[in-house]
Amino acid sequence: MSNLMNTYSQLPVTFAKGEGVWLWDEAGKRYLDALAGVAVCGLGHCHPKLVAALCKQVGTLIHTSNLYHIGKQEQLASRLAALSGMDNAFFCNSGAEANEAAIKLARLYGHGRSIDLPTIIVMEKSFHGRTMATLTASGNRKVQAGFEPLLTGFARVPYNDLEAVAQVGVHNKNVVAILVEPYQGEGGVNVPQANYLQGLRHLCDQNGWLLMLDEVQCGIGRSGKWFAFQHSGIMPDVITLAKGLGSGVAIGACLAKGTAAEVFKPGNHASTFGGNPLACTAALTTLEVIGEDDLLRNAMEVGDFMRSMFKARLAGLPDVRQIRGQGLMIGIELSKPCGDLVKEALKRGLLINVTSDKVVRLLPPLVMQRSEAEQVVDTLSMLIKEFLMA
Numbered sequence: 495m496s497n498l499m500n501t502y503s504q505l506p507v508t509f510a511k512g513e514g515v516w517l518w519d520e521a522g523k524r525y526l527d528a529l530a531g532v533a534v535c536g537l538g539h540c541h542p543k544l545v546a547a548l549c550k551q552v553g554t555l556i557h558t559s560n561l562y563h564i565g566k567q568e569q570l571a572s573r574l575a576a577l578s579g580m581d582n583a584f585f586c587n588s589g590a591e592a593n594e595a596a597i598k599l600a601r602l603y604g605h606g607r608s609i610d611l612p613t614i615i616v617m618e619k620s621f622h623g624r625t626m627a628t629l630t631a632s633g634n635r636k637v638q639a640g641f642e643p644l645l646t647g648f649a650r651v652p653y654n655d656l657e658a659v660a661q662v663g664v665h666n667k668n669v670v671a672i673l674v675e676p677y678q679g680e681g682g683v684n685v686p687q688a689n690y691l692q693g694l695r696h697l698c699d700q701n702g703w704l705l706m707l708d709e710v711q712c713g714i715g716r717s718g719k720w721f722a723f724q725h726s727g728i729m730p731d732v733i734t735l736a737k738g739l740g741s742g743v744a745i746g747a748c749l750a751k752g753t754a755a756e757v758f759k760p761g762n763h764a765s766t767f768g769g770n771p772l773a774c775t776a777a778l779t780t781l782e783v784i785g786e787d788d789l790l791r792n793a794m795e796v797g798d799f800m801r802s803m804f805k806a807r808l809a810g811l812p813d814v815r816q817i818r819g820q821g822l823m824i825g826i827e828l829s830k831p832c833g834d835l836v837k838e839a840l841k842r843g844l845l846i847n848v849t850s851d852k853v854v855r856l857l858p859p860l861v862m863q864r865s866e867a868e869q870v871v872d873t874l875s876m877l878i879k880e881f882l883m884a
């Protein structure tokens with residue numbers, strides 16, 4: 495028995511090293527990684543450019559605190575603003591914290607407009623994190639159960655239902671913002687219907703609400719664009735980021751534009767570690783490599799290739815409900831719970847995930863090549879067929 499708190503049911507493997515899309519366990523067995531540390535290691539494992547930049551920064555300066563100016567933080571904010579079209583950034587250390595910042599920003603925005611009990615519209619099947627505010631915002635009873643009392647100030651509607659959002663607005667005059675994942679991750683790799691984000695933007699404009707997009711999982715190149723909202727042609731007011739941003743060095747960000755960018759004043763929000771020189775070096779280098787190595791195009795092409803290969807291999811199987819996603823965010827929905835597939839894949843040296851009980855989820859490194867993607871599809875298609883026959 496270990497001395498760890500019993501928060502995870504872990505798979506029976508310990509990894510010792512990684513390179514690109516490959517990991518090795520302590521016995522030297524090799525695994526093809528189609529999960530990338532849950533959408534974190536976009537550059538693959540131990541990308542030489544990242545390793546060099548981090549080693550150099552560790553030997554120069556790791557942390558100083560936000561009591562002082564941090565050059566790398568200002569550079570990173572400027573780079574993220576240029577890529578996203580947003581105005582400014584607040585840095586923290588995780589996805590949950592990025593969403594906490596967004597939730598606090600929305601509440602403060604509401605108070606500024608004399609709304610004393612501000613409400614944020616959130617979605618069914620959403621996931622925003624494990625802190626009290628973000629688990630309240632999440633549309634999953636399993637992450638909430640036992641942690642009551644939950645927070646007030648959230649109204650929940652089904653994902654992909656614009657009419658339901660409009661109805662909340664009609665009945666609740668305290669609404670200040672919508673918080674939504676453009677592509678839902680944990681909830682089953684759910685894809686927005688045509689014009690969904692445009693419709694949300696329109697409702698926000700009509701009502702003076704902030705459109706806040708949780709891009710913690712789908713952002714930073716995963717969808718085949720820098721940010722998933724860039725597939726829709728709209729601009730949000732707030733974006734939250736984390737997973738892929740630092741390639742495994744903890745960093746989260748809350749970006750804001752226009753009125754939303756002016757909400758926080760000194761004293762409203764802070765983080766001790768947030769945006770320190772080491773974390774910002776990881777993020778700056780991650781963004782640099784994604785650009786230089788054309789990883790957006792790679793994510794788009796390899797993702798499309800994998801979905802079409804899966805469709806060719808699995809089409810016609812009545813228990814395969816849908817193959818969906820965008821870029822290197824891939825979901826295969828089956829008609830029955832399929833968590834056992836994860837262990838079977840592990841035995842055959844392939845790392846995958848199952849979410850929402852019935853959805854096989856792949857989040858491969860953005861550097862995955864076609865030949866490696868083919869191996870993923872070959873192994874997984876065979877496993878799914880065997881599983882469905884059994």
Ligand SMILES: *Cc1c(COP(=O)(O)O)cnc(C)c1O
Pocket residue numbers: 587588589590591593621622623624675679680708709710711712736737
């Ligand atoms: C993972 C995730 C979070 C939470 O991120 P943490 O870093 O674990 O706090 C929030 N939102 C989405 C969409 C996520 O996928």
